Amino acid sequence: MGRLNPLGLAVIIAAIVIPIFLSEYALHLMIMVVIFAILTLSLNLISGYGGLISLGHAGFFLIGSYTSALLSVYQGWPFWLSAPMAILLTATSGLLLGFPALRWSGHFLAVITIAFGSIAQLLSINWVFLTNGIDGVAPILRPYLPGIDLTSNLNYYYFVLICLAFIVYLMIRLVASGFGRALKAIKDDETAAACMGIDVRITKVSAFVISAALAGFAGALYAHYIRFLNPDSFSLDVSIRIFMMMIIGGTGSIAGSILGSFVVYVLPEVLRPLQDYYYLIWGVIVIVVMLFLPGGLISLGSVVRARLAERKDRADQKIVSTEAQP
């Protein structure tokens, strides 16, 4: 992961240059891709490296968005204070949820996190006094940065891109550190990890808290981009979509999470002519990828290479065996 290959470099250059020429709508898509990439990375930390299933990340996304939005609209806090507060509050909710919930794993955890996400959304709908219910919160101001006008979508795109780059850097550090190693060990074999002195519960909860905080940060970026919040944007579908982005891109891969976010967010636009059939096709794609590329799209290159090598081996063997014939 650490080395940057030419393809990766090309993608980075493209991500910087191409948006200049994009239409306003395409630019909007790109901003959303970047925000979802942060969400997917946050999920990847606990799922890809820690092996924990969460189908409730829209809940953290919601708490982050609303915290920053409400503080900014009703209390007049600047983004630079409301966003850290959003991070703090989602981290706290990650702790409160993670501490009891992480005694479970697998499908139990999946359903507990579904419950969490749904409760968060239901509260945002029904707790009208705080959230203004389905009428939503508006207008949320863009962050103020001296000398740079973030009300321009192109500038905001670069702003979220820099945030993404920073988070990618954090993730690389985290994964390569002793903490990341411990997390991977737990995913591999929880019992063995515990017997080697790793505190499984603390490690899992810490990962969960960091993951929640990152999702909360994505929420703040989203709220101040979209400028109008309403509970619809935080349904179970969104949690499932984040999960799909991670899986389709490639579980346990940073580049995979970014690729997955791009593909899953942009695919509907490409398949737009299919209209109603879009979801059907999407479901089929998900199944096909899982059956034939369980490592996600990011593993496509290495799978193809392995197949080719295998074929070559077989061909070589054939040559050897024919040569061996008298």
Next chain:
Amino acid sequence: MTDSLLTVSGLCKNFGGLAALDDVRMSIRPGTIHGLIGPNGSGKSTFINVVTGVIQPNAGSVSIGGTDVAGRRSNVVNAAGIARTFQNLRLFRAMTVLDNVLIGEHRHLGYGLGSALLMRNGPAERRAKEQAMGLLSDVGLSHRAETIAGSLPYGEQRLLEIARALATKPKLLMLDEPLAGMNPTEMDRVVSILREIVSRGVTILLVEHAVRVVMSVCDHISVLNFGRNIAEGTPREIQGNEDVIVAYLGRRRHAA
């Protein structure tokens, strides 16, 4: 009995009415190789699992160097000074050999999440890597440091399990059949590694099927059968013990 490193008494574990361990006691003196033998299904692995917190006991006490660890979580038991290997090999198969040993050192790394994010973990990581490489060369695996653990040959996986357990800096190392599936040359190598480990002040509990090896390396031996202690003593005493011979021959004298 202040001179014993591990003291176990009255340890019981039932699996659905079946007593896998029944009032088991054991006392291991520091600086020795203590053997634990018994026929198949006599409770040897269950004993290790219960002591290391993988399985919760129904009753009994386990004390290591004066700390009571019965029923505590595995990482607490490890912190108190007990490390182990697994009979059926539980390496972190997707990780490199070096990373496996580094996991063993995790508790001693001495840097937290914060310093990892601030890039201030460099020196600590370097020290840990040096130590891990040292352990790997002790078991003869330093040339394999970057290999993926799951792809190592069987015998080397067993050696890596020992190195990984040693990395946690234990007082007591519990080895669950470390010689299983090895040829005589590999066995000799492991035996000499065990002697080396003890000479550095780590006590060993050796669970083994290869009775001949146990007799030759152990200072003291406990024998289990049907989850109960049936004999205790030096290899010479055990060799002459009638109960042990009967247990291994498969006849139960008391049943007659």
Next chain:
Amino acid sequence: MFFQLATSGIATGCAYALIALGFVMIWNTASVVNFAQGEFVVIAMFVALTCHVTLGWPLWMVLPLAVLLPAIVGYATERVVIRPVIGAAEMTIVTVTIGLQIVLSDAAKIIYGGQPYSFPPLIAGKPLSLAGIVVPRQSLVVIASMIVLAIGLHFLSQKTSFGKRLRAVSQDRETAKLMGIDVNRTIAQGFALSAAIAGFAGVLLAPIIYVSAGLGLPLLIKSFIAAIIGGFGSYIGALIGGLLIGVLDNLVGFYISSHYREVFTFLALILVLLFRPQGLFPHHR
């Protein structure tokens, strides 16, 4: 009023219970958490809607069809998409079944649109009055059907060779294989059976709630929670968990607010997991 609400809650609960039962059956035999289980219910609902309401066929003809079609779909999906991933990482399996859920629910939406349809009562006539509680005939039909079905399933599992195979595979797939049981075939048949049960639940549920293409996932989550509350893996637990969720739903809907129905279901889940994590009727393998 309380008993009134509880009784009508039991009727919905019966449907949740049956879905949960099928869901647990798949988990026990194949270790697959099937997120598409709710779609089998929806398929049955639309079969019933088309045949009974649109074409005007009598119920006795519609019911077998509404049970058979989900069973066929269940069997086919097991063969095509589930079997290749059995034994794979749990995350892979979950993803495949979510993919399946998306495909099936969107197919229903393409054919029937997103709007709700109403379905006539299975049985006509005035509500009965039992000991001061007014009970719609419909509820009685649902409750009676569930009891009959539960007894039938118990008989199936204990007395027939298929039931014995199913139990052997649930207990230990490897041993079952060694004993000469065709494990793959048994799992596929288990899928078909659980889909058939879901289909039956769909017909019972259709007159109680509005039929729509988007029902599958919410129904699945409800019954998933019912199964956990009852004690995941236990059939009795699934049935009782389903009933409890149904009753709780109705009581909260009336006494508190229908907006908070889901919140209370989830709170019940969280309370059970905190204080009785093995569920009310723990499952013993």
